[in-house]
Amino acid sequence: MTKKQLAIGTLIEAYGLHAAAWLTEEAEPGAPNDIAYFKNIAQICEKGKFDFYFIADTPACRTTDIETWARSPMYMNQLEPITLLTALADATSKIGLAATASTTFYEPYNLARLYASLDHISNGRAGWNIVTSANDFAARNFGADRLPPHNKRYAKAREFYQVVTALWDTWEDDAFVYDKESGLNFDPAKMHVLDHEGEFFKVNGALNIARPPQGYPVIVEAGASETGKEFAAETAEAVFGVATDIEEAVAFYKDLKGRMPKFGRNPDHLKVLAGATIVVGDNAEEAKARFDHWQSLIHPDVGLLRIKQDIETDLSDLPLDEPVPVDRIPAESNHHRAYFEEIAGMIRKGLTLRQICQQYTRSKVTIFGSPEEIADMMQEWLEREACDGFMITFPVIPSTLSDFVEKVVPVLQARGIFREDYTGSTLREHLGLPRPENRYTAARAKAAADEKAVANG
Ligand SMILES: Cc1cc2nc3c(=O)[nH]c(=O)nc-3n(C[C@H](O)[C@H](O)[C@H](O)COP(=O)(O)O)c2cc1C
Structure with a gap:
């Protein structure tokens, strides 16, 4: 029997996730705006057969305490994530490409178009990390002084998700027939106009792009609150965990997956990725000394x-x-x-x-060790159902990323818990997630089956 496989995603920020990464010897001035630099990083991730490359985001720059932030400029100079991923789609061929977009500050129609386009451009490799945003700097760019309260943000996120997925279903998968003989470019019966009016959004329209290759881009979330977990159980397909140790991670995994059946969902259709910062060395002491x-x-x-x-x-x-x-x-x-x-x-x-x-590292688990020690930890977490894989943050890149790809990935592969090569070509295939059926196609099939059942008595 094949062993359960690890999923691996990584959160990439120009110099790495460490607050002082830009001060290290390897950090190249100008990297945050250099597409050649990011292409190289994405190719290293793809060489490591990672499931996906991920970009975190908030639609804001900090505007207070500037003298201090000038010493730690993370998120102060960033390429817009979907734009960057579109360029990376062309520089890679297999790795998934996921980014954050906020339901508090986007409009569902804009977001549905962007991610549908990214999914087409990348041939089915897009993922959307749904966040409700978590800083007031963003609020100030969009006409408010403060973020709306937590519960209100999540209520809006839920409706946002419903509108976006409905827009992605505007077109059934085979709607565009390109039939020159009949002169019909698309089958009008397979286009569906959304008429939505809810608490937060009113959308009466159709998306002007064919259904994404994956049906829907993969839905990612990271909420750790009660509301966040309920929302994830209802809608997420990958969740970034934030447990501090294996016991907490086992409890989180069980808790989250246990909430899914009440939404009619199969717990295998959500992958829990434990957050971890990883530094590989000859041994734990040497790796820790670098981190210190x-x-x-x-x-x-x-x-x-x-x-x-x-x-x-x-x-x-x-x-x-x-x-x-x-x-x-x-x-x-x-x-x-x-x-x-x-x-x-x-x-x-x-x-x-x-x-x-x-x-304080903003990462719940920081692991230092030899390649074998790191592989041991990852394997233990996988086998004990503390996670389905990892969302890795590398403190300083490219070095800590390359070390992992060159030294840890081969150990995981030799143990049969991580792919030798990609077997699929979409992010859904990498993660072992089903492709959602178009709701109108499903409804038509159901109506036909019901009719047949009635006819057969
Ligand atoms: C790996 C990881 C990546 C995240 N990326 C983002 C991000 O890009 N933007 C953001 O606003 N929040 C990000 N978050 C924060 C979560 O989405 C955050 O927990 C959520 O916005 C607050 O919801 P909660 O109160 O339910 O935890 C991230 C969290 C984790 C663990």
Whole structure:
């Protein structure tokens, strides 16, 4: 019997996900705007047979604390994700291409077109990470001072998803017949106009692009809240997990998949990808020493600001070398709940402010080790049903990415838990996800079957 296979996605940011990545020797000035640079990175990922390349996004640039952010410019100079993925589609042939787009700031019609186009251009390799956004800088670019409350954002996301998927079903798969003899370019019976009026959106129209090759691009989510998990159980096909250890990951996996049957869904049709930062070395000590060096490059002001942003309160009045009083944890979070909880956990453990600044990575699990040690961990998580695969963040690229591709991937392949080569050509095929049937085609088939049943008595 073939062993269960790992899925691997990676979140790519120009220099890597470490706050001081741009300060390392290998970081090339100008890389964030250099398409040749990103093509090379995507090709390294494809050489590693990853399921997908992923771009995180928020439609905003930070506009406060600029002197501090100037020392850690992540997300301050970024190519627009769909534009970048379109270029990467041409530089690769198999790897999935996924990006975040916010349901709080897009209109469903625009987004449906963009992702349908990316899916056509890439021949079925697109994925959409649905987020509701988690910072007020974005709100200010779109006519508001603050983000709408959490529950309202999720209610809007749900309706957004319904409108977008309905628009992707505008055309049945075989609607465009290109029949020169009859003079019909498309079959009018296979075009369906959406007439939607809900709490947030009113859309009366049809999408002006044929159904995406994958039916729908793969739906990705990362919400860690109750509402986020319910939404994922109803709609997501890949979820980025944020567990801190294997026990928590097993519980999350069970919890999320356990919520799916009530939405009529098969738990195999959602892949849980555990988040992990990975640094490969000759051994764990050597890899950790490299990481510690990068941590030492983070300016103290940057450390404090990253904490302030994610715990949603300013702690800079506190002494650096004393534990942070537990009553400084805000009563609730409105941004990234998982990051908030990570810092709150450190405060509850009694860590000093300096220790929190140095240890907080925005990644729930950081693994250092030899290729075998890293493969051991990944295999254990897979076999214990802590995940179906990993969403890996590499702290400094290209080096930590290349190390993983060259040293860890062959070990996973030798163990029979990761593909030697791609067997399919779409992102759905890589992840083992079914292609959603067009709702109108399905309804017609059902009506025909019902009619036949009646005729047969
Ligand atoms: C791997 C990963 C990638 C994420 N990418 C984004 C992103 O690109 N943009 C964004 O606004 N949030 C991103 N998030 C944050 C989640 O979507 C976030 O948890 C959510 O917006 C808040 O919902 P929650 O309160 O249900 O957790 C990401 C989270 C993870 C774990």
